[in-house]
Amino acid sequence: MRRVVITGLGAITPLGAGVKTTWRRLLESGDGIVSTTKLGTDFTSLPSQVAGLVPLGSRSDGRWQAKDWLPASEERQMALFAQYAIASAHEALEDAGWHPTAQADLEATGVTIGSGIGNLDEAYNTSVAFSHGGYRKVSPLFVPRLLINLAAGHVSIRYGFKGPNHAATTACTTGVHAIGDASRLIAFGDADVMVAGGAESCIHPLAIAGFARARSLATAWNDKPSASSRPFDTNRAGFVIGEGAGIMVLEELEHAKARKANIYAEIRGYGLSSDAYHMTAPREDGEGAFLAMRHALRHAQAKPADVDYINAHATSTVLGDAAENRAIKRLLLGPDGKSSASQINVSSTKGAIGHLLGAAGAVEALFTTLAIHRNVLPPTLNLENTSEDFDCNYVPKTAQQHAVDLAISNSFGFGGTNASLCLGAYR
Numbered sequence: 001m002r003r004v005v006i007t008g009l010g011a012i013t014p015l016g017a018g019v020k021t022t023w024r025r026l027l028e029s030g031d032g033i034v035s036t037t038k039l040g041t042d043f044t045s046l047p048s049q050v051a052g053l054v055p056l057g058s059r060s061d062g063r064w065q066a067k068d069w070l071p072a073s074e075e076r077q078m079a080l081f082a083q084y085a086i087a088s089a090h091e092a093l094e095d096a097g098w099h100p101t102a103q104a105d106l107e108a109t110g111v112t113i114g115s116g117i118g119n120l121d122e123a124y125n126t127s128v129a130f131s132h133g134g135y136r137k138v139s140p141l142f143v144p145r146l147l148i149n150l151a152a153g154h155v156s157i158r159y160g161f162k163g164p165n166h167a168a169t170t171a172c173t174t175g176v177h178a179i180g181d182a183s184r185l186i187a188f189g190d191a192d193v194m195v196a197g198g199a200e201s202c203i204h205p206l207a208i209a210g211f212a213r214a215r216s217l218a219t220a221w222n223d224k225p226s227a228s229s230r231p232f233d234t235n236r237a238g239f240v241i242g243e244g245a246g247i248m249v250l251e252e253l254e255h256a257k258a259r260k261a262n263i264y265a266e267i268r269g270y271g272l273s274s275d276a277y278h279m280t281a282p283r284e285d286g287e288g289a290f291l292a293m294r295h296a297l298r299h300a301q302a303k304p305a306d307v308d309y310i311n312a313h314a315t316s317t318v319l320g321d322a323a324e325n326r327a328i329k330r331l332l333l334g335p336d337g338k339s340s341a342s343q344i345n346v347s348s349t350k351g352a353i354g355h356l357l358g359a360a361g362a363v364e365a366l367f368t369t370l371a372i373h374r375n376v377l378p379p380t381l382n383l384e385n386t387s388e389d390f391d392c393n394y395v396p397k398t399a400q401q402h403a404v405d406l407a408i409s410n411s412f413g414f415g416g417t418n419a420s421l422c423l424g425a426y427r
């Protein structure tokens with residue numbers, strides 16, 4: 001089996017535009033959760049009034065404005081999620097130093113970038129305009145701005161990448177599926193380099209209304225946004241919607257070595273499972289999560305006891321966090337596992353950025369990669385009290401320095417789809 005390593009990282013998140021700002025602020029226990037009431041009156045009537053928004057401003061301050069990343073003509077053609085994707089892809093490719101021009105290299109480079117929801121804003125505005133004004137109100141750019149695979153399409157068009165071009169859309173598991181599937185394409189020989197990840201931007205009143213109706217969102221912390229996303233905490237009460245993108249450059253090991261690329265970590269395993277249970281609720285026993293992690297470890301040929309860190313999916317919902325916690329303990333306290341739950345290091349970085357839906361798995365895999373590369377456990381913000389069953393080390397509030405050789409990043413989505421990536425230090 002061809003080995004796959006990570007050689008470039010790019011991200012736009014509620015903590016900032018760019019990996020450097022995002023990672024620095026994450027380790028400083030910063031957060032990107034703000035009130036949505038300033039976004040307009042449509043937001044003030046909703047039960048949840050907090051969100052992880054990408055901070056606006058200039059690129060040199062680690063903030064986002066489209067014109068710093070792409071020409072106005074492209075900005076007009078692209079949905080915001082696709083803009084975040086193209087900016088993050090640009091950063092990741094610069095970081096990897098991969099700028100191919102030869103035909104063979106372009107053919108060996110592919111793109112998989114997914115999104116959970118896509119361009120809800122465009123669908124909404126055009127629906128309203130069409131219903132009032134009919135055919136003449138529909139923009140010729142409506143379809144290209146709507147389609148989810150256009151993020152991957154735009155990246156390949158900009159750089160001329162002629163390898164596989166794909167887009168996963170599996171709700172909140174999208175980012176992990178995009179990266180995991182891309183690693184399989186490299187392992188199988190369909191490509192030598194893949195630009196892979198997820199992007200999301202649907203901080204729209206209709207999206208918030210929908211998730212609130214599904215009773216998924218935090219509603220009790222509207223006056224204190226930065227305390228609203230509290231994975232594993234006793235007072236957790238729903239997720240906080242967020243936006244952004246995470247993109248990685250994945251590369252076949254010998255290819256990376258031949259060009260002396262910087263290697264952050266290796267993709268050691270990828271596990272997938274389905275709850276086969278319910279549209280939105282997890283199985284209480286966490287079986288789906290357990291199976292996904294176990295498959296990832298089997299693929300990595302690693303034992304549960306080898307796992308130093310788990311970046312949990314934990315979105316700050318009552319049921320989801322409990323199910324995942326149960327699954328993690330079942331996996332790591334097994335016969336060949338740890339003897340004490342307090343030795344298990346788990347954190348959920350959603351405390352700092354909220355839940356980026358289709359981008360979540362990609363951004364979190366990126367955090368997990370840096371945890372390995374820098375030997376540090378990123379914190380779970382707002383974790384004050386835990387109930388009895390929550391007895392792992394959740395890295396509450398502040399980052400912890402600790403050698404991380406092998407780690408797991410989890411993502412679970414509506415529809416019962418679960419996936420785990422197992423990442424390891426490159427040796």
Ligand SMILES: *[C@@H]1O[C@H](CO)[C@@H](O)[C@H](O)[C@H]1NC(C)=O
Nearest residue numbers: 119121122123124125126145
């Ligand atoms: C949709 O309409 C709102 C309100 O007029 C506007 O602020 C927003 O930019 C529009 N979005 C798109 C994608 O055209």
Ligand SMILES: *[C@@H]1O[C@H](CO)[C@@H](O)[C@H](O)[C@H]1NC(C)=O
Nearest residue numbers: 282286288289412413416417
């Ligand atoms: C597996 O996916 C489902 C999707 O509904 C998710 O809700 C659940 O949390 C995942 N399973 C577990 C046990 O966490």
Ligand SMILES: *[C@@H]1O[C@H](CO)[C@@H](O)[C@H](O)[C@H]1NC(C)=O
Nearest residue numbers: 307308343344345400401402
């Ligand atoms: C978890 O981290 C602590 C230090 O923060 C360390 O003492 C412990 O060994 C770690 N556990 C594992 C399984 O790596």
Ligand SMILES: *[C@@H]1O[C@H](CO)[C@@H](O)[C@H](O)[C@H]1NC(C)=O
Nearest residue numbers: 233234235382383384385386
């Ligand atoms: C956490 O628990 C302590 C007592 O153990 C209590 O004093 C405190 O109010 C709790 N904090 C929250 C946020 O519930």
